[in-house]
Amino acid sequence: EDKVVQSPLSLVVHEGDTVTLNCSYEVTNFRSLLWYKQEKKAPTFLFMLTSSGIEKKSGRLSSILDKKELFSILNITATQTGDSAVYLCAVEAGNFNKFYFGSGTKLNVKP
Amino acid sequence: DAGITQSPRHKVTETGTPVTLRCHQTENHRYMYWYRQDPGHGLRLIHYSYGVKDTDKGEVSDGYSVSRSKTEDFLLTLESATSSQTSVYFCAISQGGYQNIQYFGAGTRLSVL
Numbered sequence: 312e313d314k315v316v317q318s319p320l321s322l323v324v325h326e327g328d329t330v331t332l333n334c335s336y337e338v339t340n341f342r343s344l345l346w347y348k349q350e351k352k353a354p355t356f357l358f359m360l361t362s363s364g365i366e367k368k369s370g371r372l373s374s375i376l377d378k379k380e381l382f383s384i385l386n387i388t389a390t391q392t393g394d395s396a397v398y399l400c401a402v403e404a405g406n407f408n409k410f411y412f413g414s415g416t417k418l419n420v421k422p
Numbered sequence: 423d424a425g426i427t428q429s430p431r432h433k434v435t436e437t438g439t440p441v442t443l444r445c446h447q448t449e450n451h452r453y454m455y456w457y458r459q460d461p462g463h464g465l466r467l468i469h470y471s472y473g474v475k476d477t478d479k480g481e482v483s484d485g486y487s488v489s490r491s492k493t494e495d496f497l498l499t500l501e502s503a504t505s506s507q508t509s510v511y512f513c514a515i516s517q518g519g520y521q522n523i524q525y526f527g528a529g530t531r532l533s534v535l
Contacts, residue, residue, distance in 0.1 A: 317464075342522070343522065345523065345524070352528060352529065353512060353526040353527060353528050353529055354465075354512075354526050355526075356523055356524075356525065359521065359523055399464060399465065401465075401524070403522055407470075407472060407478065408453050408470075408472065408516060408518055408522060409467065409470065409480075410455070410467070410514075410516075410524055411467075412457075412464040412465040412466070413464055414462060414463060414464035415464050
């Protein structure tokens with residue numbers, strides 16, 4: 312059974328802290344891994360990762376994939392209250408463009 | 423929202439009534455998906471479509487049916503709504519191919535009383 316597991320389920324930090332969110336997966340015919348940010352609305356796309364060891368970076372956010380160990384991490388440096396959200400990890404796998412989502416990590420950044 | 427419109431945005435209905443949710447896209451993407459989101463479960467796939475009239479079941483398809491008669495429209499029907507179908511429903515689209523990114527609509531909040 313294909314599955315995606317995120318940890319931790321929730322996290323509380325203070326502004327300025329650095330956080331690391333984890334996503335591990337077990338799927339058949341891996342194609343890509345995607346990270347999304349969800350505030351009180353639709354998920355918005357952050358990163359797509361397809362190759363191991365290549366860091367994707369956007370401002371204070373960065374992500375990397377390890378296809379050997381089957382996991383990805385999302386780092387957020389110098390956190391701000393606007394980073395408070397649920398972060399979702401999704402894996403595209405199989406032959407029919409299906410995506411499998413983890414249950415998300417809820418990040419709360421306090422002033 | 424990447425040219426994706428979901429309607430209605432909110433709906434309250436009674437147990438046993440049929441409900442249809444609509445997803446309309448202007449991106450001409452091949453793939454369309456319906457998910458439900460419940461606390462603690464992330465996004466769970468209900469049904470998806472890989473072309474006009476081509477659909478398949480996801481992991482939580484019981485009690486739901488879908489139809490896609492045009493590229494731009496993907497309908498989700500609850501034949502006889504139950505309280506367990508109270509949820510937030512998201513439509514998503516993707517182009518397929520190498521850089522296959524899913525984009526989401528704004529969601530429909532459905533309450534079944």
